[in-house]
Amino acid sequence: MASTQVDTGCASTFYQHQLLDNNKRQFRLLRLCNSSECAMNYQLITSSLENHPPYVALSYTWGEETSTGSINIDGKKFKIGTNLLSFLDTYHADEYLWIDQICIDQSNIEERNHQVGMMWEFYIQCKFVLVWLQDEKTRNDDEKSSGWPTIALLHNAYFGRVWIVQELLLSKDVHILVEGNVSVSWESLRKKCEELRPEIRKALPSSTRWMVESWYHRRLFASHTPVSSTYYVTTTVGWFCDKKCKEPRDKVYGFMALVQPSSRVDIDYQRAVQEIFLDAVMSMIREYWHMRHVTPSDGYELQRVKWNFKESIDSSWRLAQNMSFTNLETSGLRSFVQCIWERVLRYEVTGSSGNPRLNTKTHCITSVGFEPSGRRLSRDEQLKATHDRWWYETGGRRYYHDCKEWSGKAKTQEYLA
Secondary structure (H helix, E strand, O other), rough: OHOOOOOOOOOOOOOOOOOOHHHHOOOEEEEEEEEOOOOOOEEEEEEEOOOOOEEEEEEEEOOOOOOOEEEEOOOOOEEEEEHHHHHHOOOOOOOEEOHHHHOOOOOOOOHHHHHHHHHHHHHHOEEEEEEEOOOOOOOOHHHHHHOOOOOOOOOOOOHHOOOOOHHHHOOOOEEEEEEOOOEEEHHHHHHHHOOHHHHHHOOOOOOHHHHHEEEEEEEHHHHHOOOOEEEOOOHHHHHHOOEEOOOOHHHHHHOOOEEEEEEEEOOOOOOHHHHHOOOOOOOHHHHHHHHHHHHHHHHHHHHHHHOOOHHHHHHHHHHHHHOOOHHHHHHHHHHHHHHHHHHHHHHHHHOOOOOOOOOOOOOOOOEEEEEEEOOOOOOOOOOOOOEEEEEEEEEEEEEEEEEOOOOOOOOOOOEEE
């Protein structure tokens, strides 16, 4: 990798991204630029989704933030993770690349919000997605066998990432880089996996096995037609929220390209993690009511499941456990999730509105929220909340769940404002 490391005489200053025009749906592409002064120098160009050269989108793991290297972009130093550095040192094809770590200004939150919201289109419009598995921690030269992926390959940390789900499902084609510029197709990997003995295949992580074997789902998404398969927040979170990511908000954001438009959560990395979780819960409540009481007339029913109460509450709780909340926040969430879905079920059974067709978008839960400790309880009083607390509103009343260690046998401690 020494050839990719920057010579300080070649890049004396750090590269700074130029602003993109969001109204023109612009994005950046990276290209290797052979230079007589620098062995490895890259160029970033600005394109738009409506007018761009053919490009390849990279799918990979970022690796540890403390482990970094650097490359040249337009003769200036640019820091990247060592796993990406290893890829660039290996892959020398003369083509444009889209790589999130480089092509998105990660220090610009506004740009990051906008570009992440467009990422699904980057993967749809690329020639193919190139998968880079060669992480330094998992690489084992002895496990290579005629260039074919092995069992160790299928246990690579790559398959545990949140973002690979949409990256692999949305792309027209997927190639796995195995050595140098040599790659194998995703279909080849799928067939290789099918040849494994059943007991070995079952030993693979379930989400990895699903991603490798889900040829049918990949074909539906990659068809890019009005009847392409579209998931719901409830099912997507239930299946994939245990996948890994450094940013807890991505436990929700990482799947937004896959869910039906009415269920999507707005992407904003400046909002609190608690708010993102609550947005997802409200989407699940709308989905539950929609699937139980409304006959959909759009083209999003190829992936329709028979909705049930248990799936909704299980997905909510699984997401809560995977959002990196503190132990105390999670203690309040257990009671919150249980009670909010009991309200939904009770509302459905009793039909308290008198008309089950009313409130199909919000159901009986009108709003949800999270209040940190120290917040004033009243404008007229000096009382302040002594604990963080989750809340929801129904029937014009607000119900609270404190984030604290509970004593006694009661599992649910709910109180009115």
